[in-house]
Structure formats: C-alpha cells, structure tokens
Amino acid sequence: xxxxxxxxxxxxxxxxxxxxxxxxxxxxxxxxxxxxxxxxxxxxxxxxxxxxxxxxxxxxxxxxxxxxxxxxxxxxxxxxxxxxxxxxxxxxxxxxxxxxxxxxxxxxxxxxxxxxxxxxxxxxx
Numbered sequence: 430x431x432x433x434x435x436x437x438x439x440x441x442x443x444x445x446x447x448x449x450x451x452x453x454x455x456x457x458x459x460x461x462x463x464x465x466x467x468x469x470x471x472x473x474x475x476x477x478x479x480x481x482x483x484x485x486x487x488x489x490x491x492x493x494x495x496x497x498x499x500x501x502x503x504x505x506x507x508x509x510x511x512x513x514x515x516x517x518x519x520x521x522x523x524x525x526x527x528x529x530x531x532x533x534x535x536x537x538x539x540x541x542x543x544x545x546x547x548x549x550x551x552x553x554x
Contacts, residue, residue: 430454430543434524437548444514444552450507450524450545458482458502461527464509465538466520466550475536476522477509487535492518514552521547 436448448464463478477488477498486498497510507524525541534540 430457430460430526432524432526432543432545434522434545434548437522437550439551439553440514442515442552442554445510445512446514446550448509448511448522448524448548448550450509452505452507452526454505456528457505457526459528461530461535461541462498462500462507463525463527463535463541464498464507464522465525465541466518466522467547468517468520471520473523473538475538478535480530480532480535489536511550514550516552516554519550519552521549523547 431453433451440446461480464476465473466476467473475489476492479486479500495513499508524545526543527541530540
C-alpha cells in the first residue's frame with residue numbers, strides 16, 4: 430500500500446481544512462485507516478481512525494466534535510475534515526493504514542503498517 434496525503438496549508442483559527450489521502454493497493458476496503466499528527470517538539474499522536482470496514486470512527490478527545498474522518502473505498506481515499514481549527518492543531522498530519530490491528534490498538538501508531546509522507550497544517554491565531 431502506498432499513501433499520498435494532501436490538503437494541508439495555512440488557515441486562521443476557527444477555519445476549516447479537508448485533508449485527503451490517496452491509497453494504492455488491492456485491499457484498501459478491508460484496512461483500518463487512521464490519521465495521526467506530530468506537532469513541533471511533540472510526539473506523534475492519534476487523531477482519528479476507522480476500524481476496518483466498520484464505518485465507525487474513533488477520535489482523540491482533543492478533536493472530537495471538530496474533526497470528521499471518512500473513507501471512500503471505491504476511490505481508495507481517506508479524508509479528514511477539520512473545523513474550528515485551533516493553533517494547537519498545528520502539526521504535520523499523516524495518514525496510515527493497518528492490516529492486523531484490533532480495536533483496542535487503534536491509537537497505537539506502532540500497529541500501523543503504511544504511512545503517507547505527511548502534510549503540514551498551520552493554524553494562525
């Protein structure tokens with residue numbers, strides 16, 4: 430699986446952005462998909478994920494109600510709609526996929542097999 434993330438940019442606080450992640454490979458629909466981010470000087474952290482083809486999203490508490498993760502299996506695309514952005518959301522955002530993961534491991538980046546190159550989101554105050 431190869432992943433290509435896009436859609437980052439500079440936005441003012443309170444604004445919105447939609448990140449996209451294009452995937453290649455034959456088994457996208459059965460994969461768990463997720464977004465992580467790494468802020469300057471911080472560790473990579475979980476943002477959101479969809480477990481396999483459950484359709485049910487999981488979110489970090491810090492983004493719940495502001496971010497929406499979605500997938501289009503026919504197009505092999507993963508999205509992250511971000512609203513009410515805050516300066517604390519500034520980070521490089523990565524998409525990732527996992528083939529062998531259980532529900533309790535969703536937030537663990539070490540359980541993801543493939544990663545996109547990252548796209549920078551900068552939120553100005």
